[in-house]
Each structure stands twice: as C-alpha cells, then as structure tokens.
Amino acid sequence: xxxxxxxRPATAxxxxxxxxxxxxxxxxxxxxxxxxxxAKFLGGVPWREPLALPGAPVLHNPPFRxxxxxxxxxxxxWNIILTFFQPWQRxxxxxxxxxxxxxxxxxxxxxxxxFGLGALLGLVLATLFVHSRLLERAFVPYVxxxxxxxxxxxxxxxxxxxxxxxxxxVVVATYLTFFPVTIAMIRGLRAFDPRAMExxxxxxxxxxxxxxxxxLPASLPYLFTALKIAATxxxxxxxxxxxxxxxxxxxxxxxxxxxxxxxxxxEKLWAAIIVSAALGIAFFSIVRxxxxxxxxxxxxxxxx
Amino acid sequence: xxSDPAPASVAVRLxxxxxxxxxxxxxxxxxxGIDLEILRGEFISLIGPSGCGKSTLLxxxxxxxxxxxxxxxxxxxxxxxxxxxxxxxxxxxxPVLFDWRTVEDNVRLPLEIMGWDAARRxxxxxxxxxxxxxxxxxxxxxxxxxxGMQQRVAIARALTFEPSxxxxxxxxxxxxxxxxxxxxxxxxxxxxxxxxxIVFVTHSIPEAVFLSSRVVVMSAxxxxxxxxxxxxxxxxxxxxxxxxxxxxxLVTEVREALRAGEPEGGExxxxxxxxxxxxxQARVEDGIQ
Numbered sequence: 001x002x003x004x005x006x007x008r009p010a011t012a013x014x015x016x017x018x019x020x021x022x023x024x025x026x027x028x029x030x031x032x033x034x035x036x037x038x039a040k041f042l043g044g045v046p047w048r049e050p051l052a053l054p055g056a057p058v059l060h061n062p063p064f065r066x067x068x069x070x071x072x073x074x075x076x077x078w079n080i081i082l083t084f085f086q087p088w089q090r091x092x093x094x095x096x097x098x099x100x101x102x103x104x105x106x107x108x109x110x111x112x113x114x115f116g117l118g119a120l121l122g123l124v125l126a127t128l129f130v131h132s133r134l135l136e137r138a139f140v141p142y143v144x145x146x147x148x149x150x151x152x153x154x155x156x157x158x159x160x161x162x163x164x165x166x167x168x169x170v171v172v173a174t175y176l177t178f179f180p181v182t183i184a185m186i187r188g189l190r191a192f193d194p195r196a197m198e199x200x201x202x203x204x205x206x207x208x209x210x211x212x213x214x215x216l217p218a219s220l221p222y223l224f225t226a227l228k229i230a231a232t233x234x235x236x237x238x239x240x241x242x243x244x245x246x247x248x249x250x251x252x253x254x255x256x257x258x259x260x261x262x263x264x265x266x267e268k269l270w271a272a273i274i275v276s277a278a279l280g281i282a283f284f285s286i287v288r289x290x291x292x293x294x295x296x297x298x299x300x301x302x303x304x
Numbered sequence: 305x306x307s308d309p310a311p312a313s314v315a316v317r318l319x320x321x322x323x324x325x326x327x328x329x330x331x332x333x334x335x336x337g338i339d340l341e342i343l344r345g346e347f348i349s350l351i352g353p354s355g356c357g358k359s360t361l362l363x364x365x366x367x368x369x370x371x372x373x374x375x376x377x378x379x380x381x382x383x384x385x386x387x388x389x390x391x392x393x394x395x396x397x398x399p400v401l402f403d404w405r406t407v408e409d410n411v412r413l414p415l416e417i418m419g420w421d422a423a424r425r426x427x428x429x430x431x432x433x434x435x436x437x438x439x440x441x442x443x444x445x446x447x448x449x450x451x452g453m454q455q456r457v458a459i460a461r462a463l464t465f466e467p468s469x470x471x472x473x474x475x476x477x478x479x480x481x482x483x484x485x486x487x488x489x490x491x492x493x494x495x496x497x498x499x500x501x502i503v504f505v506t507h508s509i510p511e512a513v514f515l516s517s518r519v520v521v522m523s524a525x526x527x528x529x530x531x532x533x534x535x536x537x538x539x540x541x542x543x544x545x546x547x548x549x550x551x552x553x554l555v556t557e558v559r560e561a562l563r564a565g566e567p568e569g570g571e572x573x574x575x576x577x578x579x580x581x582x583x584x585q586a587r588v589e590d591g592i593q
Contacts, residue, residue, distance in 0.1 A: 195400045198368050202394045203417045203465075204387055213413065217404045297445040298403040 033077055040076065044069040050078045051086075075267045080274070083267035089257075096268055100254060100275040107238045107250040108279055110166060114173020115234035115283075119227060121174065122181025129182075130189040130215070131207070140186070147179045151237065155244045164246030172241030176233040180226040188222025189215045221298075224291035231283040239276060251276050314379070315469055315501040316342040316365055321374030323360055323527075333526040334360045338374065340520065340529065342503065344468075347495055349504045349512035349519045351558065352565070357527025358505045362471050365503060366392050379468060386469075390418060393462030393500070397474040399454035401446040401461075407433065408442040411461045418465055425464075432460040435494060452483040456490070463498065470502045477507060485546075488514055492541055509562070513554045514541060521558060523565030530565035533558050 040047075043066030046058040068074060084097035092099070125143065129136035155172050162168040192214050200210045242252025251272060258269040321338040324331050334357040342348050350358040363369040364376060367383035378386035386392065401410045408429050415425035433439050436456040446454055455475060462470060472491075476484040488511060495502055506512050512519045513535055521531040535554055537545055545551055 193398075193400055195396045195398065196402070198363070198366075198396075199394055199400060200417075201368055202366055202387060202390075202392045203414045204390055205417045209417050213417070214402070217402065220404070295404075297447070299447045 036074065036077060039066065039069045040074060042066075042069075044074070045071050047076075050076070050082055072263070072266050075270060080267045080270045083265070083271050086268075088268070096271050100251070100272055103249060103251050103254045104275050104279045107235065107242065107252065108283065110169045110241070110250065111173050111234040111238040111279075111283065114170045114175075114237055115177050115227075115230055117170065118174040118177025118234065119181050119230060122178040122226070122230075123185055123223075125178070125182045126185030126189055127211070129186050136186070143179065143182055146175070151176060151240055155241055158241070159244045159246070164244075166245070166247065168245045169238055169241035169247060169250075169252075172245070173234040173237035176237035177230040180229040180233065181223070184222045184226035185219060188219030188226075191222060192218040220291075220295055224287065224295070227287045228284055228291075231287045232280045235276070235280045235283055251279065313344050314341050314377075315344045315346065316340070316379075316503070317375075317377045318361075318365070319375045319377075321361075321364060321371045321376060323357065323364060323369070324372045335364075335371075336526040336528050338527075338529060340532075342501055344379075344501055345499050346517045347492075347502045347504065347515055349506055349516040350522060351506055351509065351512045351519055351562065352522030352527070353524050353562070355527070356522040356524040358522055359473050360527070361522075362473050362503060362505050365469075366394060366471050390414075390465055391468045393465070393467035393470045395455075395458050395462045395470070395472040395475045397477045399446070399451075399458040401454055401457055403446055405445075406442065407438065407444050407446070407449070407457050410446070410457055411464055414461060414465050428464055429460075432464045433457070435463070435497075436460045436490065452479055452487060455479065455487065459491070459494070463494065463500070466498070466500070468500060470500050472502065472504045474505050474507065476511070484508075484511065489542065491515065496540060509555050509558050510546075513537075513551060513558055514546060519558050521561040521565060523562075531561040533561055 040062070041060070042062055043064035044062050045065070046062070047060040048054075048056045048058060062069075071079075084100075085095050088094055088096045088099035094102070125139070129140060151172065154175070155168075158171050158175070159168045162171055189211075196214055196218070197210070200214055205213070238250065239252040239255065241247075242250040243256055245252075247253060254272045255269065255276070258265070258272050262269055318338050318340045321335060322333075323335040324333050326332075338361060340348075350361060352358050360369060364371050365378070365383065367376075367387040376383040378391055381389065381391075401407075402413065405413065408426075411429040411432055412425050415428060420428070430439065430442065433442060436459055438453060438456055438460065441449065441453070446457070449457065459475070475491075476487050479487060491502075492515060502515075504512070504515060514537075516535050519533045519535060520529055521533065522528065523530045533554065537548070537550060537554065
C-alpha cells in the first residue's frame with residue numbers, strides 16, 4: 001500500500017510560526033521607538049517630565065536642535081501613550097482612548113459595508129468579464145481609469161450626489177474596494193487547471209455549474225489576496241469620506257478635529273493615526289482568519 | 305466513407321479524421337486520415353512518440369476539440385451528442401482532483417452535475433471508492449493521499465456515472481513502476497467488471513501490451529496510425545501474463561511497429577507539453593476564457 005504523507009504541510013498559520021512573527025513585529029516596534037526617541041535625544045527640544053507644561057524642570061538638554069525632532073513634529077512616545085488617558089477635549093467625560101475606540105468602531109461599520117458592497121461589485125464585474133471578452137475589452141479600461149482619479153477630488157462629488165450621509169461614506173469605501181477585487185478575480189476566475197475544465201465539459205456541465213464548482217473555488221487564493229488589500233482600502237475610504245460627508249463621528253472626524261488642535265496637542269493626532277492603523281490591521285486580520293479557515297485543506301502552494 | 309449505420313457493437317468510429325492547429329498564421333498538422341473502429345467492451349491503447357497526436361485524438365473522441373475534417377461517431381451518435389449524454393469518463397496523467405473537496409466529494413462531483421439525488425450519489429461514491437480500495441479514505445483531502453491513491457480517486461470519479469467509454473490520457477505516466485503495474489491490474493479488474501470500452505494513451509509498450517485488446521501504433525509529423533497490433537493474450541491477465549513468451553513477442557512486435565513508423569529514430573520523453581497545448585487549444589476553440 002502506498003504510504004499516506006503524515007500531517008498537512010506546515011504553513012504560516014501554525015502556532016509556532018505565529019508566535020515567531022509576533023515576536024518579530026515586537027522587535028521592529030522596539031527598533032522604531034529606539035530610533036524615534038534617539039533622534040529626540042540628540043536633536044529634540046529639552047526633555048521634561050511626561051505631559052509637563054512648558055517651564056517645568058529640564059531633565060535632558062539635547063546637543064542639537066533638529067526641526068523634525070521637536071515636540072510638535074515628533075512628540076515623545078510616552079506622551080502619545082499618556083494622551084490616550086486624557087480627556088479628548090476640554091471638559092469631555094471620555095478620554096482620548098475611549099473616544100477613538102468609539103469613532104473607530106463607527107468607521108469600521110462604514111468600512112465593512114463598503115467592503116462588502118465593493119467585494120460584491122468586484123466579483124460581479126470580474127464574473128461578467130471572464131465570461132465575455134467583449135465586455136472585458138469595453139469596460140476594463142474604465143475600471144482602471146476609475147482608480148487614477150484622486151479620491152479626494154471624487155469624494156465631494158459623491159457627497160453631492162448622495163447627500164452628506166453615511167451612504168456617501170460607504171460609497172467612497174466601495175469605490176476604493178471594488179477595484180482590487182475586480183482585477184484579481186479576472187485572473188482568479190481563469191486560474192483553474194485547464195484539465196479540470198475539460199473534465200467539467202466531459203460531464204456536460206453548464207456555465208453556472210462550472211462557475212460554482214470550479215472557477216469560484218479555484219479562485220479563492222486570488223480572492224483573499226484582493227480582499228486583504230480591499231479591507232485596508234475600505235478603512236482609508238471611510239476615513240477620507242467622513243470629512244466631506246459631514247459625518248460628526250468616526251476616525252475621519254477625529255483626525256480633522258485633532259488636526260485643527262495640532263499645535264496644542266500633537267499627541268492626539270498621533271493617537272488617532274495609531275488607532276486608524278490598528279483598525280486597518282484588525283480588519284486585515286479578520287480577512288486573514290477567514291482565508292485560513294476556507295483554504296485550510298489546500299496544498300501550501302495554493303494558499304495566499 | 306460508408307453510409308450504413310454503425311453496428312450496435314461499435315463504440316467509437318473515426319472516419320478520415322484530420323486535425324490542423326492554427327496559431328496566428330502558422331498551421332500545424334496534428335492528425336491526418338485517422339480511421340479507427342473501437343468495439344464495445346474493447347480495450348484500445350494509443351501508443352506513439354511525443355507529438356504524434358494521441359492526446360489530441362483522445363480529445364477529439366471526447367468532443368473537447370473539434371476535428372478539422374472527418375467524422376466521429378460514438379455508438380451511432382455524433383461526439384457532441386455523446387458528450388451531452390455523458391458517455392465519456394476522462395482520466396488524465398495528473399489526477400486533477402479538486403483540492404477543496406474531500407475524496408468522497410470529488411467522486412460525487414459528476415453525479416452532482418448530473419442531478420443525482422443525495423442518497424443515490426453518496427451510495428454510489430462509496431461503492432466506487434470501495435472498488436478502487438479507498439473505502440477508508442472518504443473524508444480525506446487530496447493532499448493527504450499519495451500519487452497512486454489520488455489517481456485511483458480519479459478513476460473512481462470517472463466510473464461513477466457508468467460512462468460507456470473511458471478515455472485515459474497517460475493515467476499512470478507519473479507513477480513509479482511498481483505502482484504502475486499494480487494500477488494496471490486494477491484497471492483490468494475494473495474493466496472486466498464494468499464492461500466499459502477503454503481508450504488508453506500511453507508511452508509504455510509493456511503497459512499497452514499488458515492491458516489492451518488492440519494496440520494502435522501512431523507516428524508523428526503528421527500524426528497518423530501506422531499499425532494496429534491485436535493482442536491475443538488470454539484473459540484474465542495477471543503477473544504470469546507478464547512473464548509469458550507470447551507477451552514478450554508482442555512487446556517486440558509493438559516496438560518494431562513503432563520503429564517502422566519512425567525512421568528518423570525514436571524519441572523519448574513525456575508529451576505532457578503536447579497534451580497541455582491541445583487542452584489550451586480546446587479552451588480557445590470553445591470560447592472559454
């Protein structure tokens with residue numbers, strides 16, 4: 001009897017390698033912090049106690065004065081961390097951390113809606129294009145062109161069309177999301193083994209059966225690669241859309257507000273940036289988990 | 305060409321089949337004047353050097369490629385009709401299992417497409433996997449099986465819906481010699497039990513002689529049939545067959561027939577590339593993108 005290969009091929013999803021990549025990410029973060037504070041140590045403004053007012057005793061006087069390393073451009077990391085626990089605006093009950101988590105969840109809901117709609121639109125377009133060369137030739141150039149228009153130029157127009165509303169924000173997120181899915185799936189839906197197609201033809205399978213039983217499952221690695229890009233793009237889209245969309249909530253609003261008060265509290269904008277990045281990473285990770293679950297029985301080289 | 309209808313005992317009739325592949329302004333003649341009748345329940349091997357068009361011929365029989373000229377009839381029907389009637393079972397050199405389906409789900413695939421109800425197709429898939437001695441591997445995924453086991457799943461899948469013709473394109477070409485011999489015996493056992501007609505493309509002379517009722521010898525450039533060797537070895541065939549004098553005589557006869565058709569000298573290697581090309585060609589012609 002032929003022997004059965006033991007276990008499944010090792011992948012990036014295994015606990016050991018996951019711990020290793022987490023450790024690696026930690027080392028990189030430490031390195032960034034070291035360079036950051038190192039620059040401030042050499043060329044920042046005089047170091048004072050965390051969150052101290054000007055005039056407090058100087059703890060360290062850097063030998064140089066570099067513009068980019070002053071407290072406005074590059075606040076101390078501990079001040080950014082501590083600002084999470086400060087009221088987000090004067091007399092506010094919520095601190096910056098609570099406020100940003102609330103706005104992040106709000107933004108995530110918009111982004112997730114845009115992501116879902118964009119992924120669906122991308123999938124539908126790619127499905128049409130792989131079934132019709134004519135449609136593909138006619139419309140793919142416009143799909144590509146759509147992404148060369150800067151979203152900051154387009155967002156106000158979308159808001160004009162949909163009214164200042166969550167709908168407008170969702171449309172902006174959708175707009176940034178459908179593109180990677182369309183392009184990846186035009187390829188993915190053609191990435192089947194040609195002999196598998198012959199097999200389906202020998203069963204006299206219909207186009208629909210070929211799509212659902214061969215093309216779509218064979219395209220999953222492509223789909224998830226695109227969805228991972230789309231997940232982060234949808235967050236960016238929602239944040240950008242919130243400004244012109246006149247939404248009085250969300251990370252976009254928080255960034256605009258903190259931008260206005262940058263001179264008095266640059267740490268708050270940095271905190272908003274960190275939360276935005278964390279939101280993007282979280283959304284990315286959700287897609288990654290879904291991918292691992294849905295492609296776990298495939299050979300390692302067929303996974304994204 | 306004859307006008308009388310094919311006798312009931314003829315499974316495949318090829319009359320004057322030609323195939324020319326056109327790529328851009330270049331035309332390549334793959335097959336010329338192929339005449340062949342395959343009887344019901346016959347085991348036919350197509351053997352020949354790389355590029356002799358045997359994989360192309362198989363795909364023409366299967367209606368995956370249209371011939372440029374000539375007529376293909378399958379049990380009296382046109383090839384396209386026969387494909388719609390699900391007369392063909394296909395087995396390729398690679399197992400071509402669907403990674404995302406379990407062994408059992410892979411074997412059930414054609415039955416799903418053919419609209420069998422769940423209870424019937426489950427029973428049938430299990431029965432076929434028992435036949436290829438993989439009854440204990442229903443819930444396994446393809447990557448968990450060895451190459452030989454995967455190929456047996458592919459054979460089970462091809463047989464589930466009892467096609468009248470089984471088309472096998474170098475099914476054991478990627479297996480080691482020991483596994484290949486065992487698989488040969490297994491195919492013969494299945495052939496005896498099911499009574500299906502088999503068209504079997506191979507590079508291996510011993511394999512062709514061991515398995516076949518007749519060996520069709522082809523030569524390349526352009527692909528054509530140069531000889532048909534009837535294999536009169538007694539049934540059932542087993543390890544004794546492989547050691548009999550008649551077996552060696554027939555192997556020699558086929559080898560000489562191959563040499564006679566190929567004056568410029570033999571050529572070895574896989575015609576995987578050729579079969580992939582014809583697969584791609586088929587996709588282009590059927591407008592599948």
